[in-house]
Amino acid sequence: MRILFCLFILLCTPIIANAQERVLDIQEVVSASGIKAWLIEDESLPIISLEFSFKGAGSINESLDQQGVSKLLSNMLDEGAGDLDSQAFQKALSDHSISLSFSGSRDHFGGQVKTLSRHKDKAFNLLSMALSSPRFDSEPLERMKKSNISRIKSSLTDPDWIAARLQNDLIYKGHPYAQNSGGTISTLELISADDLRAYKDKYLTRNRLIVSAAGDIDAKELALILDQIFQSIPENELSHKEVPFKPQTGTYLYSKDIPQTIIEISYPAFDRNDPDYYAAQVFNYIFGGGGFGSRLMEEVREKQGLTYGIYSGFSFLDQAQNLSISTSTQNDKVDDVLKIINQEIEKIQNTPVGGDELQNAKDYLIGSVPLTLTSTDKISGTALGMLSNARPIDYLDTYGDKIGAITSEDIQRVARRILIKENQTIVFVGQPQSAIKTNAITEIPNVQ
């Protein structure tokens, strides 16, 4: 949950304000049975992308001893359905060049099918089968478990992964978000086909469903397809539960024999519906979200040569939101990097952002939107993201005005709201030669 996620937020939300023309020509399509979808038609290529998500059906629902059940479910839905066993199902996909995938996040459970127009009937049929009659045969189930366990062991070599795992454990302490959504070596072993079926029946329900589509398909056809794929999925009650939790603040060290220390700094933030949401986008771009040209990158990399990269970025989960600063530097420079970060925090809290810097940030956030709409699946993904965040259909058309209205006072206020030293959680992975007192972590939680 490091940087790509931040980038996703940065790219998926902003948009242009152009009164006459819509940034993205989204139609709302409603099927005969009442299933809704957002559609962006585009016949320039013979390609269709259809994406969907079951809101709130992610790993947040997992108990401690079932960590990884939604991950495993996402692996198993395309491993055999109806009268097709795993190999037959996979062969049907590959013989028709169909990409079908499912994925669980902490909050949601989603899926996507991408197909050439000439294979669309097959693609939608296979998706429908995967959702309505998955087999969960023991052969692929054991295979997927082994593959996941292998992935976890392999991840343990990666200090970035370790830092992210520790950070999640600390900042979401007491909440299911703190668990390992990829599963643990012992929990994965114990998950059964019945567990998958029970999870699917309980959470992958029609009243949680959101759908988007883009490419070579029209509204009339999509309406029929929606019923074909999703109509048979039953509804179920929503069980929404807010879980209280307390982030563990302070500085933590996982000692690892590597020449460069991974540094993760995290602060609680606020949710997407906060009045400061748009100011937070501009603030983050200026502070560390913008890559080259952002203050952190300019100071730590460009002027001092202390790192290959430093970024800040928001994570907006349904029940927890954070701003993280991520970087890495050779072990004996950790304190130098932290000193610059702290200087930049003080600066952005106490000195108003200059006119040019503010304007440049807004220009980028508004002007870069068309770059996010350059492929069929980027377009369907943008639409699904808006649905997932409960944004209105004209969200992209008004975003520019909202970004444009942000002032230097707004930036300063956001910096003061978020960058509070007492709220800070710092994770080091490496062998930092640092004067900072750290709490040693010797075991990575929720892995074994």
Added chain:
Amino acid sequence: MVQHQRLKNRPMPQSPTKPPFAKIILASFAFFLFCMCVSPVAFAKVFNAQTLTLDNGLQIVVVNNKRSPVITHMIWYKVGAADEQAGFSGMAHYLEHLLFKGTDKYEPGEFSRTVKRYGGNDNAFTSYDFTAYFQSIGKEHLEKMMIMEADRMLNAAPPPEHYASEKQVVLEERRQNTENDPRSLFNEQMRSIMFVNHPYGTPVIGWMDEIKTYEWNDVKAFYDRWYAPNNAIVIISGDVTMDDVKPIAEKTYGILPVKDIPSKTRPVLPPSYALTTLSKSHPAIHEPSFQKIFLGPSYASNRQEALALDILQEILSGGPTTRLYKSLVVDQKIAISAGMASSSDALDFGTLWLYGTPSAGISLPDLEKAIEAEVQNIIQNGVTDQEVADAILRMQDAAIFARDSLSGPAMIIGRAMTTGQSLDEIENWPQDIAKITAEDVKAVAAKYLNPSVPYHRAPVTGYLTPQAGDLAGDKE
């Protein structure tokens, strides 16, 4: 888990897990296949690119894509890490970093800041045979991009304090991507054994101790020697046509002077006959892995064989229903993963990798034997016509998907053209791949993947394992 987002100036070392170029490049137009048996007349090109060459030798390629009012503008220089002198490893990549540090006209960082202000993104990367710089941005900014990129071709002037600090950045980059990860270090050593005496055995980012030694005047000499309009290709992909691009290219790039570009005389790769095995037990490794690297053909050295290898790879390793995964992971259950990757996009030599992760209780040599048995089966008995036909169709379909991207087509074309392919060859790929037969596939397997009769270099085998008593490794 997610890693760092794409970083500026990132080198692209080859790795066995990276999908090989041909898999991405693919030609397109699967529709054509259906009519082909009836009348082999219709001619669908992959990208329908337009091209012309300016008077100073700079080639321009345009791929039209009207989906969004944006473009990707790339310049590809036909020079890379394999053109460095011995002792100066990583210099091509360091130069790429320094080209963001200003010219006579622009301040350090001003290029990227300008791109950002216009709502665009920019980046660059270095490999063995090429170095490329690009911006994705609104199409109305093409002229400004060309003005700045043309300026950067000849007038780089990084201030001394910047080339000192940027050296530190590159060292941190190497720590982050290589020194911090024993798998990267191992991979680097596999290559260095395969390519003894040849620059493909030296990491693109350079050896730690050599990166520290060279200065701007060394780098400047390399820059002056290789950066020229007649040693570059400009590729624009997006909502423009050659009619839009040509006049702008002429007044920006077109005025740059031609240089005498030296011929590429790279050290030879001597033959070897002794089998080499590298093994390492490392405390940070928790999952054993096997890999074996073979020397292969490149599209530049033998296009026909490279095409046949693409098909071989698709048949061995094209997904969960193809030979290696199906046999070793699904049926025999002796591996958790297994595959083959070929990389034929190189001026000099391609590489072929076999790799896998064993199931619990299976030794690496046993896994190796099982993988090699699958290869031997093809060398002895060949593949079926149906497998070849299926592979061809899947690869042609993949080419249609390759068009569904702004920068993808420019990436594919640039990479192919700087490693010896012509634009026509790229465009005609679907037709050419469709001519490959089961016999061709069997022949390339026998020529390049037979360890007992190696082609030019004996393969290098690698075993990377956890240390004995490792907790995570012993579990299960």
